[in-house]
Amino acid sequence: MNSASDGLLRPSDGDALRAELRGLAALSKLPVVFGGEVHAGTLVLSEFVGTRTNGMRGLAVAPSSGLGGSAVATGKPRSVADYRSASTITHHYDAPVLGEGLRAVVAVPVVVKGEARAVIYVANRDSGVIGDRVADEMVQAGRRLATELAIRDEVDRRLRLSFARDAMASANTVVTEQLRDLHAELRGITQSVSDASARSRLRDVTEKLARLVSGVAAADDAVSLAPRELDVLAHVALGCTNLETAQRLSVGPETVKSYLRSAMTKLGAHNRHEAVVRARRLGLLP
Missing domain, CATH: 3.30.450.40 (GAF domain)
Structure with missing residues (x-):
């Protein structure tokens, strides 16, 4: 009809x-x-x-x-x-x-x-x-x-709305994951930039990107992660192992472990997943 x-x-x-x-x-x-x-x-x-x-x-x-x-x-x-x-x-x-x-x-x-x-x-x-x-x-x-x-x-109207919401949510998830990949890539590139001013600007960009995706207006000053700690955590958030993170950041696996352990302590987290969740809530990660 x-x-x-x-x-x-x-x-x-x-x-x-x-x-x-x-x-x-x-x-x-x-x-x-x-x-x-x-x-x-x-x-x-x-x-x-x-x-x-x-x-x-x-x-x-x-x-x-x-x-x-x-x-x-x-x-x-x-x-x-x-x-x-x-x-x-x-x-x-x-x-x-x-x-x-x-x-x-x-x-x-x-x-x-x-x-x-x-x-x-x-x-x-x-x-x-x-x-x-x-x-x-x-x-x-x-x-x-x-x-x-x-x-x-x-x-039918409600089903169409539900399907539309699901499709939008799925699309948003894909975009969010792509932005997280981009964030981690930029964090990795930042370390290879020798110019201190350019490196600082790139870090500012990654911080803005993190806040944009996480929806946090400003990062919480109560927790401050060192650049390398944030670099490691950004790759861990993508599901990278310690070895994969080390390869991407051109450091040793033990160095990755050290940075990750330090980040978890600052965030009050007991494991990798909890550290990523808390960092996102604070606007430190996208």
Whole structure:
């Protein structure tokens, strides 16, 4: 009925329509009950109870055309006591309708948020007004179906929001990991820069990057890590072993252990993971 019905988790709206039509057929006792969904304003007849021919199956009813098209356009029930001679509707579909032998017909739109999403019909092969009792039953069926579709729409809306949030979170995670890689790389490059001024500027950049990613406005002065301690911790945060960190920073593994141990002591951490978590909370690492 709309793009929401394309969702893999959404049940078939056609099944819901079919169930209402079968219930209506049992209640109304009329010989023919049928209906269809509205796609981009066009009603397509798809569900039938009591028909003898296939002439109306798959019939596309344009807005304002015929009885159903009028119901879609106005959003209100429409009826004729004798389809053949009715002057209140267009007669674009006389061949399939009269071929089925239908005379008295009532069409009720299923309206959700002001939009016709389906139309349900009852019909008699004799002319004459179809009574209020049947019309009331049709209106109730239409309301039940409208409520069901509205619930499905809301479920779809929430699922789409959830999927969008998950996708955004996943994208943010990827970006965050890339920024952490960049931070660690810059920390490594800084040590190879001989110019003291340039080295200081690079460290300032890495500190700003750490605060930006961690969301901490300013690093906590209560904990101050030496540049090499921060270099080691930045690589440890990426999951590097002591040996890998040593290779990246061009120092020995024992030196890495020493710096890491010192950083953990300053941070009050008992292990590598805890040290990284606390450093991020303090805005020292991204």
